[in-house]
Amino acid sequence: MKNEPLEALAAKIHAAGRVALLCHVSPDCDTLGSSLALAEAIRMAGKQAVVFSADKLTDKQMILCGAQEVVQYNPHDPGYDLGVLVDCSHPGRVGDSAQVLDKCEEVTYLDHHVPEESGEVMSGWRDVKASSAGEMMCALIHHMGVGFTSSIAANLYMAISTDTGHFSYSNTTAQTHRAAAELLEAGADSARLTEWLYRRTTVGYTRLLAQVLSTLELLHHNKVALLSCAYSWLEACGAQEGETEGMIDYARDIQGVEIAAILKEGPDGVVRVSLRSKRRVDVQKIAASYGGGGHVRAAGCTLKMPLDQAKEEMKHALCQALEM
Ligand SMILES: [Mn+2]
Known part of the structure; x- marks a missing residue:
């Protein structure tokens, strides 16, 4: 062909x-x-x-x-x-x-x-x-x-x-x-x-993972799972930028969760958001509404606001996407 x-x-x-x-x-x-x-x-x-x-x-x-x-x-x-x-x-x-x-x-x-x-x-x-x-x-x-x-x-x-x-x-x-x-x-x-x-992690990664997992929030009858990572934690844990890659799976994998998100604060105060969904929700659309993109089941966007504010913004957007 x-x-x-x-x-x-x-x-x-x-x-x-x-x-x-x-x-x-x-x-x-x-x-x-x-x-x-x-x-x-x-x-x-x-x-x-x-x-x-x-x-x-x-x-x-x-x-x-x-x-x-x-x-x-x-x-x-x-x-x-x-x-x-x-x-x-x-x-x-x-x-x-x-x-x-x-x-x-x-x-x-x-x-x-x-x-x-x-x-x-x-x-x-x-x-x-x-x-x-x-x-x-x-x-x-x-x-x-x-x-x-x-x-x-x-x-x-x-x-x-x-x-x-x-x-x-x-x-x-x-x-x-x-x-x-x-x-x-x-x-x-x-x-x-x-x-x-x-199958090969570092001590810094594992410490950061523990910290990130401690931020887990479940919303909307446990259908939305949110994780976050403050920039200062990287140095405090001895982890590298990029090592948060894949941590979103811990939120996504929880039974009953439909949408998972991880919000990562950058050195410039900008927050990078990764989104995953399991069956129903098109996260590419959510990401696109914030100027981002990706795929139906995996997407991302950037928010120029403090981490706490970005979290509130995302919670709102994800719960709303589930109701549609
Ligand atoms: Mn690719």
């Missing part, structure tokens, strides 16, 4: 000599692993590729092959023939890396998120049914005619595993497993990567 957006993206990459790959802010292993895999494939095709992330990687993400080559925008950077947004599709999602886009002859994207309500600002390849950018990247690299090296395989395996909750969320399809099977055959070491990603 012909996939025109995929072929158009592959043709743009084929025609370019220098390609910039841009990760979204608060990068996860999907945006990073997919970008690093594509960068390697582009280099194997004899061209240049650079991966940009506005935010620093966590210690855990340093297991990604080539993680140390990820750079931040540098004003002395020469230009690029092509810029590709990976795992996002709006320049507003890449933070300071957006400055790289001004130096690109052409800009496109590869994304599996629902488009922002403000509409498309460029053309690219979107597949909202794909579990992850990593799954889409498997198809793209195939199409490029580049074989999977063990490092491409490991990076894409971590990308897919991260976005599917290690193949457990409802976005996991037969195609997801087929892609994963191929990556295992190409040398991804599932046991080692899984242990590193999910």
Whole structure:
């Protein structure tokens, strides 16, 4: 079956000599692993590729092959023939890396998120049914005619595993497993990567988890679960930014909970909200009403207000969403 957006993206990459790959802010292993895999494939095709992330990687993400080559925008950077947004599709999602886009002859994207309500600002390849950018990247690299090296395989395996909750969320399809099977055959070491990603914590993380779990609030007959994290707790617990990733699952997993939220205070007083739902509520819509986005079952937004006020705002919005 012909996939025109995929072929158009592959043709743009084929025609370019220098390609910039841009990760979204608060990068996860999907945006990073997919970008690093594509960068390697582009280099194997004899061209240049650079991966940009506005935010620093966590210690855990340093297991990604080539993680140390990820750079931040540098004003002395020469230009690029092509810029590709990976795992996002709006320049507003890449933070300071957006400055790289001004130096690109052409800009496109590869994304599996629902488009922002403000509409498309460029053309690219979107597949909202794909579990992850990593799954889409498997198809793209195939199409490029580049074989999977063990490092491409490991990076894409971590990308897919991260976005599917290690193949457990409802976005996991037969195609997801087929892609994963191929990556295992190409040398991804599932046991080692899984242990590193999910079974290896730090004392700081565990202390922070205890603190965050102590904030649990249940509302609306225990259908809404809320967690929060004050910025000062990171230092107090010896945890790193980014280590709150995944803590929302403790709220989501509670039996009877339909919507879970975690509110994370940033160093700038801005509060980042992550939302999850189980069956009924479209959290992408809630996030979009605050200028955010994501998927039906997982979304996020940013609130520019103090943490306590953001909590009250969210409690109201989540209970209201349940009544609709
Ligand atoms: Mn993703």
